[in-house]
Amino acid sequence: xxxxxxxxxxxASLLLTTGILAACxxxxxxxxxxxxxxxxxxxxxxxxxKDQFEDVVALYEEENPDVNIDITTVGGGEDYGAALRSRFxxxxxxxxxxxxxxxxxxxxxxxxxxxxxxxAAGAALDGTLDGVTVDSEVLGLxxxxxxxxxxxxxxxxxxxxxxxxxxxxxxxxxxAVKTLDSKKDELGLDAVFALPGKEAWVTGLHLSNTxxxxxxxxxxxxxxxxxxxxxxxxxxxxxILDLQNDYSAQPTVSLDYSQQVxxxxxLERVAIxxxxxxxxxxxxxxxxxxxxxxxxxxxxxVEGYEEGGLPVGVPMYWGVNSNQDEEVVEASKDFLNWLYxxxxxxxxxxxxxxxIPAYEGYDTTKITxxxxxxxxxxxxxxxxxxxxxxxxxxxxxxxxLGANIQKYLSDEADWEEVVDSAKEAWETERSK
Numbered sequence: 238x239x240x241x242x243x244x245x246x247x248x249a250s251l252l253l254t255t256g257i258l259a260a261c262x263x264x265x266x267x268x269x270x271x272x273x274x275x276x277x278x279x280x281x282x283x284x285x286x287k288d289q290f291e292d293v294v295a296l297y298e299e300e301n302p303d304v305n306i307d308i309t310t311v312g313g314g315e316d317y318g319a320a321l322r323s324r325f326x327x328x329x330x331x332x333x334x335x336x337x338x339x340x341x342x343x344x345x346x347x348x349x350x351x352x353x354x355x356x357a358a359g360a361a362l363d364g365t366l367d368g369v370t371v372d373s374e375v376l377g378l379x380x381x382x383x384x385x386x387x388x389x390x391x392x393x394x395x396x397x398x399x400x401x402x403x404x405x406x407x408x409x410x411x412x413a414v415k416t417l418d419s420k421k422d423e424l425g426l427d428a429v430f431a432l433p434g435k436e437a438w439v440t441g442l443h444l445s446n447t448x449x450x451x452x453x454x455x456x457x458x459x460x461x462x463x464x465x466x467x468x469x470x471x472x473x474x475x476x477i478l479d480l481q482n483d484y485s486a487q488p489t490v491s492l493d494y495s496q497q498v499x500x501x502x503x504l505e506r507v508a509i510x511x512x513x514x515x516x517x518x519x520x521x522x523x524x525x526x527x528x529x530x531x532x533x534x535x536x537x538x539v540e541g542y543e544e545g546g547l548p549v550g551v552p553m554y555w556g557v558n559s560n561q562d563e564e565v566v567e568a569s570k571d572f573l574n575w576l577y578x579x580x581x582x583x584x585x586x587x588x589x590x591x592x593i594p595a596y597e598g599y600d601t602t603k604i605t606x607x608x609x610x611x612x613x614x615x616x617x618x619x620x621x622x623x624x625x626x627x628x629x630x631x632x633x634x635x636x637x638l639g640a641n642i643q644k645y646l647s648d649e650a651d652w653e654e655v656v657d658s659a660k661e662a663w664e665t666e667r668s669k
Contacts, residue, residue, distance in 0.1 A: 274305045275568045280324055280331035281310055282317040282553060283380070285515050289589040293582070297575060304568055313494065318632075332561050332569045335553040336377050338368040338627025339461040349376040350559040355570050357577040360596040368457050368627055369554050377554030378573055381592035384549040384612035384621070385443055385513030386536050390527075393417070393424055393508045401533055407476055407540040414484050417508050424508070431501040431510050432481040434489035434646045440478065441639020444511060446548055446626040447537045448474035455623030457550075462628075466663045468656050473540040475652050481511065482646060490646045499523060511537065514608035515552075517591055521606075534611045547615045550624025551595055630666035637662040 281290070287310045294306045309331070311320040321334055325348070336345055352358050353375040358366065361379055369377035387410075394401055397420050399413045417429045433439050448470040453459040460466075468474070482489050486501055498516050501507045503523040510516075514534070521528035536545050557569045576582040577596050586592045587603045593613050594601070604610055615621050626634050638659045644650035 274303055275564050276305045276307065277333060277565060277568050277572060278329075278331040279306060279308045279333040280321060280335070281308065281333070282312040282335050283515075284310055284312040285518055286590045286592075289585070293576070293585040293589065296581060296585075297572060300581075301571075304572070306572065330558055330560060332558050332565050333573070334556050334558065335380075336369065336556045337553055338457055338551075338624075340628055340631055341554075342369050342371060342376055343461075344631055345556065346371065346376070348556070348558055348560060350557040350566050350570075352376065352378055352557060352570065352573075356574040357596065360578055360598055362595050362597060365551055365595045368461075368551075377556050378577070379551040379595035380553045380555065381551070381586070381590070382549060382595050382612065382616060383513050383515060383552045383593065384534075384547045384608075384615065385511070386534050386547050387509050388502070388512050388516070388608065389509045389533050389535065390502070390505060391531055391533050393426070393505065394533075396420075396424060397508075401535055404535060405538070407473070407480075407538045410538055411480060414480060414509075418484055425505070426508060427501065427506040428486040429484040429508050430481045430486070431492060431497040431507040432485040432489040433492045433494050433497040434482070434643055435491055435493045436497075437635040437639025437643065439494075439511060440642045441637075442626045442629075442634040443513075443548070444478065444537070445474065445634060445638055446624060447477075447622065448539055450548070450622045450625045451539065451542050451544070453623075453625050453628075455625065457623060457625045457628040460625040460628030464664065464667045466660060468660065470539055470542060471652075471656050473542070476540060477537060478642070478645075490643055503527065514591075514593070514606065514612055517606045517608060528606065530607070532607055534608045544622075546620040546622050547612060548624060549612055549616050549621040550627070630663055633659070633662055633666060 283290075291308055294308060298304060298306060311317050317335065324331060330348075336342060336349070342349065351374045353373070355378065357378045358375045365379045365382075366375050366377075369375060389401060391401075397417050399416060404410050404413055414429050417424070417426070421428070449460070449466060449468070452467060452469045453463060486492065486507060497510055498512060498519050502510045503520045505527070517528055520532070534547065536547050539545050555573055557566055557573070559566065561569070577586065578598070583594075583599055586594055587599060591606060591609065593604060593609050601613060604613055638655070641650055641655045641658055645652060645655050
């Protein structure tokens with residue numbers, strides 16, 4: 238094969254000519270097109286639907302070629318709140334971001350646009366906007382509804398001779414756990430539970446909420462306004478925590494979400510985990526049959542409290558950054574309206590995201606996974622408890638209570654120290 242050679246001068250001339258032609262042609266058009274677009278930066282926390290969300294955003298961009306949407310997802314084992322604060326501090330503020338309820342609204346109020354006039358706010362279910370409404374202004378739009386409790390493997394319960402319906406209080410739960418533990422070998426179990434002690438949100442937010450919500454009559458605003466917390470059901474809290482820890486795969490303090498859901502529960506190495514319907518996708522990715530027909534969801538019993546149910550609430554809200562240019566604010570509102578009120582958006586919310594909608598106008602017969610169906614039915618019947626952890630003082634649930642529970646699980650603190658330090662931190666924060 239002959240080798241063709243160019244002189245440096247000729248090559249430079251060719252490259253320069255090519256560059257000029259490109260600038261006069263497609264490159265100029267692309268640049269002009271990009272300049273005409275409104276860019277909406279979304280900074281969101283929900284890793285479970287990251288891929289599906291990106292697909293839906295691509296569909297929206299096809300229908301709205303004048304809008305460009307960039308998504309950054311921070312969640313899972315990462316601290317979304319800290320990442321969001323860092324993002325704002327850097328000056329690279331997102332147009333749409335997530336807030337968690339009344340405490341976050343108070344923290345971010347100067348950065349939140351009024352969303353009262355949006356179609357999505359008008360379609361939101363009764364009660365879902367209470368925690369993000371200030372002086373009659375709606376400052377956030379709900380993601381969806383979620384619920385949590387004890388997720389259990391129905392096959393393992395059946396083979397152990399346990400009827401889940403018989404578990405109505407702490408005593409019957411403890412009896413079932415001991416039965417499962419006594420049959421670990423024949424059932425092929427490593428342990429009964431997988432307690433992810435490494436995840437402070439699991440213990441300091443979700444588990445604590447089950448025992449603190451009754452103290453505030455399940456009202457997140459009452460918790461937000463409360464000058465102190467009494468831990469009226471602190472002993473019951475300790476019993477459930479100890480039960481999970483004593484019968485869990487070890488060491489719990491280093492066990493994380495991924496190990497709990499994917500390595501242990503999805504592979505049927507444990508029978509029970511404390512989680513919510515958001516784990517459906519992870520389980521389905523490993524064992525579709527198990528996800529669709531092999532799991533159930535039951536409430537976490539609170540000893541001494543008779544009105545228990547599944548904790549159901551809005552996990553996060555979409556906030557729109559009021560500091561952005563008006564065209565960006567309006568484009569952000571338009572996207573959120575489309576996501577929750579258009580036919581294409583509603584289809585994605587139900588079928589792709591597998592969300593339990595927090596808005597009217599959805600065909601809820603299309604809720605298919607067993608956990609979401611149980612949560613929706615509980616919400617419809619009123620057999621629920623509130624998510625008051627959205628009203629905890631900033632950082633209290635994870636950085637104080639959750640961190641001290643980790644010390645408790647590591648035998649570095651006793652339960653009295655956990656409770657006392659949490660009470661003191663709550664009062665200190667509320668007195669500011």
